Amino acid sequence: MAILIDETKRVLVQGITGREGRARTKLMREYGTNVVAGVTPGKGGQTVLGVPVFSTPQDAVKALGGIDISVLFVPAAGVKEAAISAIGAGIKLTVLVPDRVPVWDAMEIAAAAKANDAMFLGPNTLGVLSPGKGVVGMIGGRAESARQWFKPGIPKGVGVISRSGGMASSTGYYLGQAGVRISTIAHIGGDAVLGIRIPDAALMFEADPLTEAGHRLHRRQSGARRHAIQSCGSDHRRRSRHTRR
Amino acid sequence: MARLHEYQGKAILAANGFKIPRGRAASTADEAVSVAKELLDQKGSEVVVKIQAWTTGRAGIGGVAFAKKPDVARGHAARMLEMKVGQFPVEAVLVEEKIAIDREFFLSFAIDDATRAPTIIFAPGGGTGIEERAASTRRIACDVIRGPEDSIVAEAIASCGLSSTQATQLADSIRKLFTAARKVEARSLEINPLVLTKDGQFVAADCRITIDDYAVVRHPELKIEIAREFDHPPTPLERVAYAVEQNDHRGTFYFAQLATTAAKDSKGLVGFHGAGGGGSMMSMDAIVNAGFTIANFTDTSGNPSASKVYRASRIILAQPDLVGYFGSGSGVASQEQYWSAYGLAKAFWELDLNIPAVIRLGGNTEDRAVDVLQRMSRLLRAPIEGYRKTDAPAMIATRFAELVATGKGTKWKPRAPRLPKFVKDPSVTTIPVKGGRVRIDSAQWSQIRGAVETHSGGLIVDRAGAPVSSVPGEEFATKDSELLACDVECRLAGVEGFYLELDIPGLDELIGGAR
Numbered sequence: 001m002a003i004l005i006d007e008t009k010r011v012l013v014q015g016i017t018g019r020e021g022r023a024r025t026k027l028m029r030e031y032g033t034n035v036v037a038g039v040t041p042g043k044g045g046q047t048v049l050g051v052p053v054f055s056t057p058q059d060a061v062k063a064l065g066g067i068d069i070s071v072l073f074v075p076a077a078g079v080k081e082a083a084i085s086a087i088g089a090g091i092k093l094t095v096l097v098p099d100r101v102p103v104w105d106a107m108e109i110a111a112a113a114k115a116n117d118a119m120f121l122g123p124n125t126l127g128v129l130s131p132g133k134g135v136v137g138m139i140g141g142r143a144e145s146a147r148q149w150f151k152p153g154i155p156k157g158v159g160v161i162s163r164s165g166g167m168a169s170s171t172g173y174y175l176g177q178a179g180v181r182i183s184t185i186a187h188i189g190g191d192a193v194l195g196i197r198i199p200d201a202a203l204m205f206e207a208d209p210l211t212e213a214g215h216r217l218h219r220r221q222s223g224a225r226r227h228a229i230q231s232c233g234s235d236h237r238r239r240s241r242h243t244r245r
Numbered sequence: 246m247a248r249l250h251e252y253q254g255k256a257i258l259a260a261n262g263f264k265i266p267r268g269r270a271a272s273t274a275d276e277a278v279s280v281a282k283e284l285l286d287q288k289g290s291e292v293v294v295k296i297q298a299w300t301t302g303r304a305g306i307g308g309v310a311f312a313k314k315p316d317v318a319r320g321h322a323a324r325m326l327e328m329k330v331g332q333f334p335v336e337a338v339l340v341e342e343k344i345a346i347d348r349e350f351f352l353s354f355a356i357d358d359a360t361r362a363p364t365i366i367f368a369p370g371g372g373t374g375i376e377e378r379a380a381s382t383r384r385i386a387c388d389v390i391r392g393p394e395d396s397i398v399a400e401a402i403a404s405c406g407l408s409s410t411q412a413t414q415l416a417d418s419i420r421k422l423f424t425a426a427r428k429v430e431a432r433s434l435e436i437n438p439l440v441l442t443k444d445g446q447f448v449a450a451d452c453r454i455t456i457d458d459y460a461v462v463r464h465p466e467l468k469i470e471i472a473r474e475f476d477h478p479p480t481p482l483e484r485v486a487y488a489v490e491q492n493d494h495r496g497t498f499y500f501a502q503l504a505t506t507a508a509k510d511s512k513g514l515v516g517f518h519g520a521g522g523g524g525s526m527m528s529m530d531a532i533v534n535a536g537f538t539i540a541n542f543t544d545t546s547g548n549p550s551a552s553k554v555y556r557a558s559r560i561i562l563a564q565p566d567l568v569g570y571f572g573s574g575s576g577v578a579s580q581e582q583y584w585s586a587y588g589l590a591k592a593f594w595e596l597d598l599n600i601p602a603v604i605r606l607g608g609n610t611e612d613r614a615v616d617v618l619q620r621m622s623r624l625l626r627a628p629i630e631g632y633r634k635t636d637a638p639a640m641i642a643t644r645f646a647e648l649v650a651t652g653k654g655t656k657w658k659p660r661a662p663r664l665p666k667f668v669k670d671p672s673v674t675t676i677p678v679k680g681g682r683v684r685i686d687s688a689q690w691s692q693i694r695g696a697v698e699t700h701s702g703g704l705i706v707d708r709a710g711a712p713v714s715s716v717p718g719e720e721f722a723t724k725d726s727e728l729l730a731c732d733v734e735c736r737l738a739g740v741e742g743f744y745l746e747l748d749i750p751g752l753d754e755l756i757g758g759a760r
Binding site (some may be wrong): 019020061075076099100101103104106109110111114115120126138139140141142145149162164165166167168169172173192193194197209 | 323356358359361363364388389390427430432457459460463489492495497521523524546547548574575576577578579580581608609610634706724
């Protein structure tokens with residue numbers, strides 16, 4: 001099962017015709033992510049790497065039916081509009097990869113998500129990767145690297161949460177070297193206002209039958225971290241091994 | 246977060262309908278006197294002179310003083326303008342009328358990461374103890390667009406014992422605080438105190454405001470030069486670096502100077518080049534534990550262009566007295582690390598590096614990255630060593646110390662990059678790219694054509710015996726990373742006649758100063 005992303009999720013790429021969007025679409029698909037559509041305003045009707053491009057998320061949903069996740073590779077200044085249009089189209093998880101998204105924009109996205117019962121990851125996130133199942137965002141880079149570094153959580157695995165993208169990947173790699181399998185790596189992003197925070201991700205792992213323990217790499221004690229410890233730490237200890245570096 | 250001074254914050258408040266004390270900022274004692282003269286217009290009136298500095302407790306350090314006569318104000322201003330707060334010299338004082346205080350309130354805008362929404366914190370003054378204040382503090386949740394709801398504001402101020410006119414004014418102040426914060430995209434905006442004067446007016450007697458760094462670009466009216474919170478005024482080199490970041494949004498580049506001299510008992514100053522926050526911190530710990538002083542913090546991450554890494558490296562190497570160059574960040578990077586390797590290799594060659602460089606570029610394409618660095622090392626006087634994700638920061642820091650120890654105390658002298666001679670030849674072929682230009686030696690073209698076509702991946706081809714770009718100019722201009730790789734590969738192959746010239750505005754002037 002893993003959390004947030006697996007092979008069954010239908011993924012939309014916003015900004016698919018750009019430098020980063022095109023490159024990441026290729027890498028995500030090579031890893032096994034089910035990318036069903038792309039969006040770039042005004043470029044509806046084109047295709048990128050065989051993926052149909054629409055002008056709005058609404059158009060994509062209309063043409064193709066339900067989409068589970070939209071991942072954004074658009075300039076920071078365009079993130080608010082793009083995310084809110086994805087949320088408005090009924091997409092329940094938006095992954096905001098760009099860095100430097102203004103915090104007031106992030107708050108507007110949060111308000112739209114709340115009103116539509118949707119979630120978002122980021123901004124400023126490398127994304128989320130479930131080994132052997134799929135990736136949205138940039139974690140792992142090349143598919144062959146990601147396959148080599150991160151061991152699939154079969155039958156079960158450890159969940160990784162980090163505010164640092166580099167540390168999320170490094171932790172996943174080191175766990176793999178130590179023979180530890182992973183259900184999902186979630187980089188929640190480094191910004192002040194985040195969609196999915198450490199406690200939110202921890203609770204998702206807690207509810208996931210394929211996750212047997214949590215690994216959270218952090219740099220400083222924050223309110224969110226204390227909350228995460230309170231909300232699930234004790235249960236983890238009772239149930240399983242608690243991995244820590 | 247970009248901070249503004251009290252007087253700048255008050256101007257924002259005034260523009261959003263707040264009453265503020267009469268007065269102005271002054272940067273000289275004479276100016277302060279002329280402001281004081283205007284304000285000391287009635288018998289018994291008094292002015293307050295306040296340093297404009299990013300610190301709390303200004304009164305405790307002599308940064309707040311009162312004057313009934315212009316000459317007294319002069320004395321205060323002259324003394325304060327000589328002060329230094331942290332590493333910041335006091336560049337201005339605010340001279341204001343002293344206001345007659347009846348009551349004080351605490352009013353603050355903040356962003357709540359738990360609710361992902363703006364919040365306003367309000368506390369009536371008058372309480373003497375901090376516990377008393379905590380008990381009466383109200384948090385007012387705000388809608389990000391509409392602001393606080395009237396009923397919640399009314400409830401928050403209900404127990405303050407104000408007349409209905411005053412309560413209306415206070416509620417209005419709370420709404421105006423939100424409007425002001427939203428308009429300038431503040432991260433925080435504190436009015437402490439908001440004063441109820443003896444004649445029944447609410448006046449903002451102080452203001453501390455920070456603006457969201459990522460929104461500064463949308464607010465040229467705030468005239469924020471560098472949207473970063475340094476613990477010192479930005480250095481000339483930091484200004485140059487900041488401009489590089491503003492001109493190229495492919496990936497992230499951060500540069501801050503930490504030290505210009507090595508600490509006592511240190512093995513020397515190190516130019517630090519990290520990638521990714523977490524990995525950079527681990528690597529900085531490693532190099533400090535190995536006995537070195539870090540000259541600068543630099544981060545190039547988020548899939549930066551090769552040109553950005555090149556420029557970062559040139560800027561790091563504009564610092565004198567370095568004993569070595571240490572590059573290490575996230576060890577398992579998602580980005581294609583060979584682009585970073587090309588950027589570094591070009592900078593090292595152009596500057597004829599003569600201090601050791603230890604570079605860890607773990608992650609995607611790390612083998613290719615290490616290979617580029619190793620090949621470049623052969624062309625340089627000092628060793629460059631490349632490392633991978635399996636090499637721990639502590640291990641490479643130890644190796645770095647060994648290399649520095651064998652370098653016989655060589656210290657880096659910043660220098661201008663060496664340019665191939667043909668670049669100045671009038672017959673040179675020039676093709677523009679983003680922030681620079683490709684230069685090709687026309688006389689050599691027939692000999693180097695094959696190498697250039699290969700290493701540029703066909704971006705440059707032959708047409709009628711002359712080099713031309715094979716793609717439209719606009720597209721070609723964005724291929725600076727590929728062309729940088731071509732530049733380095735030609736250099737490594739001993740092919741003279743191809744050069745990518747990348748501008749770093751303001752850097753040459755600084756290096757000139759250092760020589």
